[in-house]
Each structure stands twice: as structure tokens, then as C-alpha cells.
Amino acid sequence: MTSDAAKRATDKLVFQVHINGRIDDVWREITRTDAPQGCFFNAVLHTTGLRPGGKVQMRTKSGGNTLVIGEVLEFDPPRRYAVTFRFTQYDDPPCKVIHDLREVPGGVEYTLTVEDVAAGSKTAKDMTGGGKMIVNSLKRIVETGRPSLATRLMYKMFGLMEFVLPKKCRSKNWPL
Amino acid sequence: MPDSMDAVFQALACQSRRQMVDIVKAAPGCGVGHVASFFPMSRIAVMKHLKVLAEARLIVSEKEGRTRRLYFNAVPIQLIYDRWTGEYSALWASQLTDLKHRIEAKGKGP
Numbered sequence: 001m002t003s004d005a006a007k008r009a010t011d012k013l014v015f016q017v018h019i020n021g022r023i024d025d026v027w028r029e030i031t032r033t034d035a036p037q038g039c040f041f042n043a044v045l046h047t048t049g050l051r052p053g054g055k056v057q058m059r060t061k062s063g064g065n066t067l068v069i070g071e072v073l074e075f076d077p078p079r080r081y082a083v084t085f086r087f088t089q090y091d092d093p094p095c096k097v098i099h100d101l102r103e104v105p106g107g108v109e110y111t112l113t114v115e116d117v118a119a120g121s122k123t124a125k126d127m128t129g130g131g132k133m134i135v136n137s138l139k140r141i142v143e144t145g146r147p148s149l150a151t152r153l154m155y156k157m158f159g160l161m162e163f164v165l166p167k168k169c170r171s172k173n174w175p176l
Numbered sequence: 177m178p179d180s181m182d183a184v185f186q187a188l189a190c191q192s193r194r195q196m197v198d199i200v201k202a203a204p205g206c207g208v209g210h211v212a213s214f215f216p217m218s219r220i221a222v223m224k225h226l227k228v229l230a231e232a233r234l235i236v237s238e239k240e241g242r243t244r245r246l247y248f249n250a251v252p253i254q255l256i257y258d259r260w261t262g263e264y265s266a267l268w269a270s271q272l273t274d275l276k277h278r279i280e281a282k283g284k285g286p
Contacts, residue, residue: 012204014236014247017255111236132254148258 010095011124013114015131020107021142027078029141030099036061038147039138041130042155043067046176050075056083057176060158065165066174070094085114088169092123110138184252187232192217193225200235201248208244 019026029039031050036042043058050056050072058068066088074082079101086094096115101108112135117124137147146152187193192215199211212222226246229235236247261269 012247014204014238014249015251016233016236016249017251018233128250132250135251136254136258 009119010115011117011119013117013124013127013131015112015135017110017135017139018104018107019110019139019142023078023101023103023108025142026101026108026110026138027081029138031077031081036155038141038151038155039134041067041133042158047072048176050081055176057174059171060162060165062159062162064171065162065169066171067165067169069174070097074098087123087126088174089166090122092118092121095123095127108142110135181252181256183232184234184256187228187234190225190228193229196222196225196229197234197248200246204247205245207246211246 029037031045033045033047033050036044037058040058042061044061044063046057046059048055052072052075054072054075056070056072057066059066069086069088070084072081072083073096074080080099082096082098084094085097086092093116095117096113098111098113098115100111100113102111103109112131114127114131117127133151137151140147140151147155188197195214196211199214200206203210208219208223208226211226212219215222226235226237230237233249233252236249238245238247
């Protein structure tokens with residue numbers, strides 16, 4: 001099995017959850033630009049326009065650092081939002097992040113798919129842990145109005161510890 | 177009753193199904209045939225087990241043309257973990273599981 005994993009150049013990760021809520025609320029959380037995204041490490045989405053070809057960035061709440069850069073591939077409210085995705089602090093090639101929303105009895109089925117991740121890369125490692133966290137926080141926010149206490153404390157820490165981010169993350173290096 | 181924990185525990189309360197999760201996790205995007213090759217049971221029986229796992233969302237299957245690709249979904253297990261494990265208990269519990277894994281690995285020898 002390990003040889004199988006070693007042979008793959010890229011990986012695909014899938015995270016799926018059922019959310020007791022309205023599809024529009026889920027869509028609003030993942031595409032909001034007016035406040036930090038509680039489902040995405042409290043980062044703020046900056047964009048030149050949410051349409052195919054539009055540039056997107058996830059910046060820290062202060063705006064001082066840029067964590068992720070990408071470009072919109074698909075924007076089909078409230079069903080599908082797909083972007084290219086690259087962490088500014090790593091030299092890994094961009095991967096693809098796809099959000100799929102589907103109305104099901106009793107709520108929404110939300111699927112986060114990460115494609116073309118270089119196998120064994122830092123991006124792959126971060127996305128494996130990060131994906132679970134994004135999906136769970138999103139469920140929590142839509143169902144209860146805010147992330148869990150542990151997540152909120154972590155976000156407080158992020159704010160205080162922003163200075164530990166590598167210099168290459170500074171937003172001045174990443175004009176939109 | 178979508179996404180109930182009952183479905184997750186029920187799905188995992190079976191050794192073959194737990195092995196199926198291991199197999200899919202190790203080979204993301206594999207097909208039913210790949211999973212079936214590990215078991216002496218019929219392909220139909222394997223598909224029944226996979227259906228139980230899919231209903232619990234432990235496995236997500238995607239159609240790609242005429243084939244079905246299977247992926248492990250860690251979220252239901254994370255939800256169980258979140259429910260009973262806080263930041264502090266996670267630290268100590270993981271110390272104990274690390275110890276268990278270390279000692280048991282030693283027992284197996286090189």
C-alpha cells in the first residue's frame with residue numbers, strides 16, 4: 001500500500017459533512033469578504049472579484065500577512081466555488097480547492113475537495129489537518145452561529161502570534 | 177437521520193469494514209475492485225459493506241465516467257473526537273496512546 005502512495009505524484013483529499021442549515025448560509029460563510037472567515041482560520045478573503053479569473057487571497061485579520069493566494073476557477077452560487085490555492089509560505093505548486101454544496105433532506109451536504117496536491121508536500125500535510133478543521137468549523141458556525149470555544153481561543157492566539165509568520169508572508173510581497 | 181453518530185459507530189463495529197476504511201485511506205481514489213481484492217467475500221458483499229460506510233460518510237464515492245472512486249472522509253471521526261476530547265485531555269490522552277504505540281511496536285520487533 002505504501003508503494004501505491006509513493007507512486008502517486010499528486011493526491012486528492014475529500015472532506016464531507018452534513019450541516020443542519022440553509023444552503024445560502026453555508027454559501028455566505030465560504031464566500032464572505034465582509035468579516036473574517038471563522039471556518040477558514042479567521043482569515044479575511046480579499047478578491048478582485050468572485051468570478052472565473054478573479055484573484056483571491058486569504059489575509060490575516062490585521063491584513064498585514066497573506067497566507068494563501070489563488071484564482072477563481074468556478075463560481076456558481078450556491079452550489080460550487082473552486083479556486084487554485086497556494087500557501088505563500090511554501091514553495092509548493094498551487095493545488096485546487098473545490099467547495100460543493102448540495103441540498104439534502106434536513107440540510108446541506110458540504111464537500112471540500114482538494115485536488116492536485118503534491119504528494120508528501122507541506123501543503124498536503126497542512127491540508128489533511130486543515131480540511132477537517134474547515135469543514136467542522138463551518139458546520140459549527142452555520143448550526144450555532146460561531147466556532148467552538150477551542151477554535152475561538154486558537155483564533156485569539158493567531159492574532160497575538162501573527163509576528164511568528166515568516167517574512168515572505170507579509171502582504172506587501174503579495175499585491176492583489 | 178442524516179449524519180448521525182449511530183451510523184458511524186455501527187459502520188465501524190465490524191472488522192471487515194474497518195479494514196476497508198484502512199484500504200481506502202491508503203489508496204485514495206481506488207475502485208471497488210481494489211477493495212474487494214483484499215477479501216475472500218463476493219464483490220456484492222463488499223459493495224454492501226461499502227454502502228454502510230458511505231451512509232456513515234466514512235467513505236465518499238465519486239463517479240468518474242463508468243468507474244466509482246472511493247475516498248476516506250475523516251470528518252465523522254473528528255466530530256466524535258471533538259465531542260469528548262478537549263484541548264487538555266487531548267494532550268494527555270495522546271501521551272498515553274503514543275506510549276501504547278511505542279511499546280507495542282517494540283513487542284513486534286524489527
